[in-house]
Amino acid sequence: MKQSMMFIPTLREVPADAEVKSHQLMLRAGYIRQNTSGVYSYLPLAHKVLKKIEAIVREEMHNAGASELLMPALQQAELWQESGRWYSYGPELMRLKDRHNRDFALGATHEEMITSLVRDEVKSYKRLPLALYQIQTKFRDEKRPRFGILRGREFIMKDAYSFHSSQESLDEGYDKMFAAYQNVFARCGLNFRAVIADSGAMGGTDTHEFMVLSEIGEDTIAYSDTSQYAANIEMAPVIETYEASTEVKQELVKVETPNQRTIDEVVNFLHVSKEQAIKSILFKVDEQFVLVLVRGDHEINDIKVKNLYGASVVELATPEETKNILNCVPGYVGPIGVNEGVEVIADHAVKAVVNGVCGANEENYHYNNVNVDRDYSVAKYADLRFIQEGDLSPDGEGRIQFAKGIEVGHVFKLGTRYSEAMDATYLDENGRSQPMIMGCYGIGVSRTLAAIIEQHNDDNGIVLPEAVAPFHVHIVPVNAKNDVQRELSEKLYSQMNNAGLEVLLDDRQERVGVKFADSDLIGIPVRITVGKKAEEGIVEVKVRKSGESFEVTTEELSSKLDQLLGN
Numbered sequence: 001m002k003q004s005m006m007f008i009p010t011l012r013e014v015p016a017d018a019e020v021k022s023h024q025l026m027l028r029a030g031y032i033r034q035n036t037s038g039v040y041s042y043l044p045l046a047h048k049v050l051k052k053i054e055a056i057v058r059e060e061m062h063n064a065g066a067s068e069l070l071m072p073a074l075q076q077a078e079l080w081q082e083s084g085r086w087y088s089y090g091p092e093l094m095r096l097k098d099r100h101n102r103d104f105a106l107g108a109t110h111e112e113m114i115t116s117l118v119r120d121e122v123k124s125y126k127r128l129p130l131a132l133y134q135i136q137t138k139f140r141d142e143k144r145p146r147f148g149i150l151r152g153r154e155f156i157m158k159d160a161y162s163f164h165s166s167q168e169s170l171d172e173g174y175d176k177m178f179a180a181y182q183n184v185f186a187r188c189g190l191n192f193r194a195v196i197a198d199s200g201a202m203g204g205t206d207t208h209e210f211m212v213l214s215e216i217g218e219d220t221i222a223y224s225d226t227s228q229y230a231a232n233i234e235m236a237p238v239i240e241t242y243e244a245s246t247e248v249k250q251e252l253v254k255v256e257t258p259n260q261r262t263i264d265e266v267v268n269f270l271h272v273s274k275e276q277a278i279k280s281i282l283f284k285v286d287e288q289f290v291l292v293l294v295r296g297d298h299e300i301n302d303i304k305v306k307n308l309y310g311a312s313v314v315e316l317a318t319p320e321e322t323k324n325i326l327n328c329v330p331g332y333v334g335p336i337g338v339n340e341g342v343e344v345i346a347d348h349a350v351k352a353v354v355n356g357v358c359g360a361n362e363e364n365y366h367y368n369n370v371n372v373d374r375d376y377s378v379a380k381y382a383d384l385r386f387i388q389e390g391d392l393s394p395d396g397e398g399r400i401q402f403a404k405g406i407e408v409g410h411v412f413k414l415g416t417r418y419s420e421a422m423d424a425t426y427l428d429e430n431g432r433s434q435p436m437i438m439g440c441y442g443i444g445v446s447r448t449l450a451a452i453i454e455q456h457n458d459d460n461g462i463v464l465p466e467a468v469a470p471f472h473v474h475i476v477p478v479n480a481k482n483d484v485q486r487e488l489s490e491k492l493y494s495q496m497n498n499a500g501l502e503v504l505l506d507d508r509q510e511r512v513g514v515k516f517a518d519s520d521l522i523g524i525p526v527r528i529t530v531g532k533k534a535e536e537g538i539v540e541v542k543v544r545k546s547g548e549s550f551e552v553t554t555e556e557l558s559s560k561l562d563q564l565l566g567n
């Protein structure tokens with residue numbers, strides 16, 4: 001490709017509104033442009049990289065036995081009503097009406113669509129298992145679109161779905177997909193980890209997320225410092241046990257704590273440790289109010305609360321609700337004397353707190369020397385807190401450490417969540433009707449592009465691994481007006497093209513400094529500079545990643561490139 005024909009609008013300045021490296025570089029290198037919040041155009045270079053990522057995904061999906069199809073983005077509301085998600089998905093689902101006033105959604109995901117397709121076509125166990133996938137644009141009206149294409153409102157996803165007649169078959173299909181995902185992300189040159197995840201709104205049980213390790217990741221991974229254990233922090237169970245102190249129980253006292261609302265303020269004011277404090281927070285669990293207690297140095301994990309109740313929505317009670325239910329403002333809430341309509345549940349650690357401190361359900365007052373069972377009762381103890389660094393690893397081996405990750409892929413065992421709701425059944429060997437057992441598997445293709453750039457860059461720009469680079473080689477003549485340089489560049493360009501390499505030739509009438517800066521910015525693995533020594537048949541080869549450069553004769557060039565590009 002001749003560069004004069006390509007559309008690569010590079011920028012010298014770092015765009016002010018781009019916070020993270022990949023977003024800045026994709027704008028500067030002319031990879032993407034924003035249209036509106038969370039909506040981007042992929043310019044030719046990004047488009048080429050996306051096609052490479054997609055090719056890797058297609059190969060691995062093929063190896064995992066999945067076949068490709070393409071379903072509509074425009075989905076009738078009836079499908080989502082059947083599964084129930086029309087009512088539960090919330091504002092992230094983009095909804096619209098057609099001219100007949102019928103409701104539609106733009107596909108945020110395709111469980112409903114594929115389940116309806118397969119239920120109409122597959123009737124017998126003989127046709128199972130079946131795995132299908134597509135690479136398609138998805139729409140989600142994200143609350144906080146950010147970091148460029150890392151969290152867009154329109155983005156490209158590979159989504160695969162599998163249908164099975166037994167749990168064993170699902171397990172097998174899941175393992176194949178899991179392996180395919182490891183191959184995809186390894187081939188993309190990513191440093192990643194597969195972690196145990198929460199199945200969230202999707203329903204289902206077994207699930208893993210593929211996390212690219214990165215400081216800017218929005219997810220926290222809890223991993224063991226000695227074993228292979230790794231989980232999304234949301235999911236990691238806490239297996240710590242707590243010894244109750246042998247301290248003598250003191251008499252309960254109400255103390256004035258003017259304007260001391262947070263745990264830190266209260267423990268400083270009363271000169272007690274955070275471990276002595278009991279944090280009490282009122283939640284709304286579906287339609288029920290629940291007061292959740294954890295120790296002052298711990299954080300409540302609302303997903304654990306949600307899972308404990310099998311609830312669909314868990315939210316903090318609003319200040320108004322807190323006022324109505326406990327007759328108290330947030331900051332002074334506590335478990336003593338709450339009315340019977342409110343269930344009090346506590347993390348295991350709370351049971352061991354002797355002579356603790358908690359809110360008095362009265363503004364500017366706390367209780368001291370609080371003891372459970374004597375002063376208040378707990379309906380249920382459970383694991384309700386987030387795991388912390390230094391906690392025992394849930395597999396019993398080693399201690400927990402944290403890392404940040406960007407979720408690029410997600411594999412789920414859905415089970416019969418959709419097939420039951422949507423009546424997707426097959427006839428088994430005995431002629432009995434059974435719901436299909438399903439799995440689903442997503443890769444954020446456009447997010448993967450950004451994640452690759454987030455991990456592969458330096459001060460001068462993007463440094464793409466060869467497997468996903470938009471071109472293999474960049475030919476840059478130093479002086480575009482020099483006939484010898486221009487002719488040699490053209491000759492090398494056609495030789496390499498014929499040899500099957502993807503080559504970009506910078507044929508622009510630009511200063512060499514500009515050409516070099518652009519070349520570094522856009523991240524092609526190998527640059528060939530055709531300069532003064534063109535007359536002697538000598539060119540300079542520069543490896544983008546290491547910065548190493550050396551001269552070679554045009555005869556040696558092709559074997560040198562074979563070495564460098566590993567083919």
Ligand code: ATP
Nearest residue numbers: 142150151152155157407408409410442443444447
């Ligand atoms: P997140 O927690 O980041 O919102 P999710 O759990 O909603 O992700 P899934 O529903 O599992 O994501 O979607 C499958 C994949 O699609 C994700 O692993 C991610 O790589 C990608 N993805 C999800 N939302 C976005 C988005 N807004 N922009 C770009 N990619 C996304």
Ligand code: MG
Nearest residue numbers: 092140142151
């Ligand atoms: Mg999401």
